[in-house]
Amino acid sequence: MGLMTFVMFTHCKKQKGSIAIHPEKIETILPNMSVPSNTKKKKKRWAKDVVKGWQIVKGFAKRYKWQKYTKHSFFDKVELYQTQKELWQRILELHNLPKNKKLPTKGLVAALEKRVLLAVLPETYKKLQPAHGGAKGAYPRLLAHEMAHRLHVAILHGKENQMGPQWFFEGFAVVVSGDMQGPELQKSQLWKATKSKGDGSYRKFAQALRFLMKRIPLPQLVQQAGKPGFEQWLKKRLLSQKDPQKSTGAKVVK
Secondary structure, X not given: OOHHHOOOOOOOOOOOOOOOOOOOOHHHHHHHEEOOHHHHHHHHHHXXXXXXXXXXXXXXXXXXXXXXXXXXOOOOEEEEEOOHHHHHHHHHHHOOOXXXXXXXXXXXXXXXXXXXXXXXXXXXXXXXXXXXXXXXXXXXXXXXXXXXXXXXXXXXXXXHHHOOOHHHHHHHHHHHHOOOOXXXXXXXXXXXXXXXXXXXXXXXXXXXXXXXXXOOOHHHHHHHHOOOXXXXXXXXXXXXXXXXXXXXXXXXXX
């Protein structure tokens, strides 16, 4: 998470001759999954987490009639690493970047680059992000977060530069994964939340998007986010409608 501020995702075609992954079939994931040699006994369990992550994304896509974008896998390989350093070195390798390139964020625990789904092991995730990594179902949601970025790109027909500001595309991935549930923002807190930095920023981004989703349909937000003046457009839309927080029995658009 957070890697998109460093490098935009690259769409790559599946190489000829590779074994196709069906993200809901463990038997197709296992041959295409690498884990540290001392953890191979847990490989099947983690493959199930990959399946759960995909099912989360697929279910969300169905809710918004985006099923056609989840007909095929977003990844051809799954690679899990013992340490954050190993994960980061692999990302640099995939992008042919210098090995001494500085880690963009201390919170990096997963990514989906060059059609490779990458993550640290669950126990490493828990150590690096104890507030999230130790929760029930945290690991499948982590993987779903990275897949959600790819869903976002697919909805935009591969136009990564139209994913909108960081608070929007990271908020989108958090919302898709079902992670970081929390109290609804007050309207007065919205714009401050979108400017959050550091620990807790993703939770704020998700709160901001969930606030907006109750007032503007998500598909419309996704299509508008990458256009110039997105936040100004949002402010005008919010001014032109009643606030569900203040209206008794108001009908909320989901």
